[in-house]
Amino acid sequence: MTEKNIDLKIKLIHGFSNKVRLQILECIKEKEKTVSQIVEELKGNQSNISQHLACLKGCGIIVGRNEGKYCYYSLRNERIRELLEMFDTVLEDVHSDVACCANHVD
């Protein structure tokens, strides 16, 4: 793996490593939604959500589609969905250990 590739990989994974972003992904997992729908469902701050959407888009995790004044976001493809499911699977394995990771703040 090249230096450049590992940087891209970090960028990709980083896209998943935030609560708001994970919630956005859960939110649009089944079907595309507009920014305001996401803001509404997550009870979030519009600016904040918009920034996270930009991040997810920049990471290649989601895609945006403009329609008039709305912008619909959805997962980029099926593999992203599979990856999300894989996280859940691994999480089941790992459940108890993660709970005591000292390197993170709750």
Added chain:
Amino acid sequence: MTEKNIDLKIKLIHGFSNKVRLQILECIKEKEKTVSQIVEELKGNQSNISQHLACLKGCGIIVGRNEGKYCYYSLRNERIRELLEMFDTVLEDVHSDVACCANHVD
């Protein structure tokens, strides 16, 4: 997904979202290694590597095994390896999508 579970999920994913940690994982992917072997191979700082190992361990991504004065680290299980491979697969997608999407900005 419960509130608590989503936090655990973030912690797990966070474990993968750092260059040094990804390099460590690549390094021990095939077989267990001692801390000093990892430090040597990555040409890294001992303290730094040790902290990242603690993080990976705390996230349930790797396990440590003491043998005398040495400590051997390895991937926790096969699922972790699969997840690592999944990242590469998804990364390829992102690459190829980007490659054939004229509208994409860097």
Added chain:
DNA sequence: AATTCATATTAGACTTAGCTAATATGTTTT
């Protein structure tokens, strides 16, 4: 039992990520 070796921990500086509030851009609606 003193020294060396392998690893872990701590402290402090530095960097990056994330948040909110304010403002800008662009598109409909009136």
Added chain:
DNA sequence: AAAACATATTAGCTAAGTCTAATATGAATT
């Protein structure tokens, strides 16, 4: 063309993550 609406961008602040250097712990060697 003005107002309302949807989304994006920017600025400034705070919190969290990461690094290095120094020190501690604990096992093996002498």
